[in-house]
Amino acid sequence: MILFITSFSILSYLLGSIPTAIWYGNAYHSIDIRLHGSGNAGATNTFRVLGKKAGSIVLFVDALKGFLATSLASVLFYMHQVDWQTCVTLKIFFGFLAIIGHLLPVFCNFKGGKGVATTLGMVLALHPAAALASILIFLVVFAISHYVSLGSMVASILFPVLLTWGVFGPVEPAIIYFGIFIAVLVVFTHRMNIVRIFKGTENRMYLIPAKK
Structure with a gap:
C-alpha cells in the first residue's frame, strides 16, 4: 500500500511537470513560449501568442494532467485497497501534487505556469x-x-x-x-x-x- 501511494505520488508530480506549452511551442512553432507574450508557460499565453489551435491543445493536455493524476486514487479504490473517504483524500493529494508539478516542473528548472488548467482537470475528476x-x-x-x-x-x-x-x-x-x-x-x-x-x-x- 505504501509502495502504491508513493509511486502514484511521484507519478502525479511528474504528470503535472509536463511543460505542455513549452514543448508544443518548441516542437511545432520553434519558439520558447516563455520569451513571448506574458512569458507564462500556460494555456492563456499560448492562445495569445500561437493562436486558438495551439492554445486549445495546451489547455486540454494541461487539464488532462490534473484529471489523470487525481483519478489515480480511483485505481486504489477499485482495487479495494482504500475506502471511499480515503479515496477522496488521496484524490485531493494526488491532484495537488500535479498542480505543484505544473507550478514547479522538474523538466524546466522549476519554472512553470499558473496551474489553472491543471486545477480544472483535477476538479473535473473530483466534483x-x-x-x-x-x-x-x-x-x-x-x-x-x-x-x-x-x-x-x-x-x-x-x-x-x-x-x-x-x-x-x-x-x-x-x-x-x-x-x-x-x-x-x-x-x-x-x-x-x-x-x-x-x-x-x-x-x-x-x-x-x-x-x-
Whole structure:
C-alpha cells in the first residue's frame, strides 16, 4: 500500500511537470513560449501568442494532467485497497501534487505556469458538477471583462462557496477545504495580474475578434 501511494505520488508530480506549452511551442512553432507574450508557460499565453489551435491543445493536455493524476486514487479504490473517504483524500493529494508539478516542473528548472488548467482537470475528476459550474462562471466573467485572469480568479473563489452553500448536495468537508486552498493559491499566482487589472494594463482576450 505504501509502495502504491508513493509511486502514484511521484507519478502525479511528474504528470503535472509536463511543460505542455513549452514543448508544443518548441516542437511545432520553434519558439520558447516563455520569451513571448506574458512569458507564462500556460494555456492563456499560448492562445495569445500561437493562436486558438495551439492554445486549445495546451489547455486540454494541461487539464488532462490534473484529471489523470487525481483519478489515480480511483485505481486504489477499485482495487479495494482504500475506502471511499480515503479515496477522496488521496484524490485531493494526488491532484495537488500535479498542480505543484505544473507550478514547479522538474523538466524546466522549476519554472512553470499558473496551474489553472491543471486545477480544472483535477476538479473535473473530483466534483464534475461543481467543475462545470466553475467553467460557466469563468466564461461569463471572461465574456464581460475579456480578462482570462479575472475569470479564473472569480471561478476559483466561487467554487468552494457553491460547495459550502450545498448547491450540489452534501460534499466531503475535505473537498471544501481544498477548494478554499485552491482559491487562495490561484489568487496568489495571479497577484501581478490583479495589479495590472487595476492599472488598466492587463492584456485582454476576445472569443470573437473584432472585425477590422
